[in-house]
Amino acid sequence: MKKGKVYRSTGSWYDVKLDTGSFIRARIHGKFRNQSIKTTNPVSVGDEVDLLINENNEAVIKNIHPRKNYIIRKSVNLSKEAHIIASNLDLAVLLVTVVNPLTSPGFIDRFTVTAQAYNIPLLIVFNKVEIYDKKAIEKLEIFENSYHEAGYETMRMSVFENLAIDTFIEKIQNKTVLVSGNSGAGKSTLINLIIPDLHLKTGEISANHNKGKHTTTFAEMFDFNEKTQIIDTPGIKGFGLVDFDKSELSRFFPEMLQMLQYCKFHNCKHINEPGCEVLNQLSKNNFSITRHQSYLAMFQEDKDSNYRKNNYL
Structure with a gap:
């Protein structure tokens, strides 16, 4: 058996980084598909797994190690309840924009509740501050005050003008970090800035709806350095509450x-x-x-x- 960590999940195949540092593409073991599970994906990005690799270098995931936490959303699949976005997180970063596009309080609060419920530290990052006028700054300050009073850490940032990027990097060092937010909030642009070799697709803002176009299809993890991993997530409209009383x-x-x-x-x-x-x-x-x-x-x-x-x- 080999040990590894899941860096990308497409639903059928999983890209796993082995302890040796090399990557291998693996399938899931059949027993996971037969289990009565409440999630659409038994294996998620961030999972630590055991693999069996045969003489043809074909890999099968045989076991998933217990997760210390995970972040979840409701699935649009009517037959299932939830979709695990990523697991084993040290920090969740939520990118928020006050304008172009506006991140609604409803989205932010569902994210904070999800992170709170699954014991994931949260950093709320207000991006695109370089385009904020006086009215937008006033709205930003209301947001900041609200989340400070709730006990959450926030920071202002401009990926476009490289403002506070060094501070952001200091906050994520030596952590597995999930970066999320509505489409158009700047997730992929931020990751491209701090890991330039990735060349992730970025989505322009739709003039008709003032919303970003979805550019990330699957959650995927990238190495910022040996001890710091960043997980890029699909643009998610909202988080549902799953198995909550x-x-x-x-x-x-x-x-x-x-x-x-x-x-x-x-x-x-x-x-x-x-x-x-x-x-x-x-x-x-x-x-x-x-x-x-x-x-x-x-x-x-x-x-x-x-x-x-x-x-x-």
């Missing part, structure tokens, strides 16, 4: 969790309960309205039809 949802909003101790009821849902501290702070403008709206949307409307129509964005 809605009564626990507020626990994945850190600022709500801190206020729960002051609510009248220990199981307060922060919707319309008397003596709710979240609603109290909301009425005093001490709690983000958009964060609460995102929470209500996830609590009340997280249905497959809404997910597929992207109604919550």
Whole structure:
């Protein structure tokens, strides 16, 4: 048996980097396909695996090591519940743009909830700051304040003008890092900048819809250096909540969790309960309205039809 790490998954084939440093293309062992699993992909990028390689250098994945974490989204496949985007992450980076295109608070908050639920540290990066006018800066500051109050780290960056790239590189050193965001947020452009030899495709912004065109089809991992890996993800419209108990949802909003101790009821849902501290702070403008709206949307409307129509964005 050989050990390796999955760098690319196309659904049928997996590109695996062996401990020796060489790459091999592998298939999945049949037993994984026969198991009753709730995900569309039993093997994901970032998985550590054991492979059997025959005399013809044909490789089969025989075993997946336990994952320390993973990040997940709902699948558009009606027969399955979820799709694992990547596993064994040290950091998730969410690229956000306030304009051209606008990243909706609903998308950001679903990402933060997913990262919070699966114990993945998160860095929110506001990109394209070089094009922000006064109005956009004001909107940016509202975003920043909201996520700082929730306990998340944020930073401003301009890939186009090479602003704060060195700071970003310092933050990702010696980590396996997932880079995500809506199409057009600058994921592939950022990765091309810090790993120039890749020449990843980048998508221009559609003039008709002010949204980026999807350029990444499969999640794929790249070596920034020997100890730092970056995972480029497909442009994802939204994250669904998979296997979540809605009564626990507020626990994945850190600022709500801190206020729960002051609510009248220990199981307060922060919707319309008397003596709710979240609603109290909301009425005093001490709690983000958009964060609460995102929470209500996830609590009340997280249905497959809404997910597929992207109604919550």
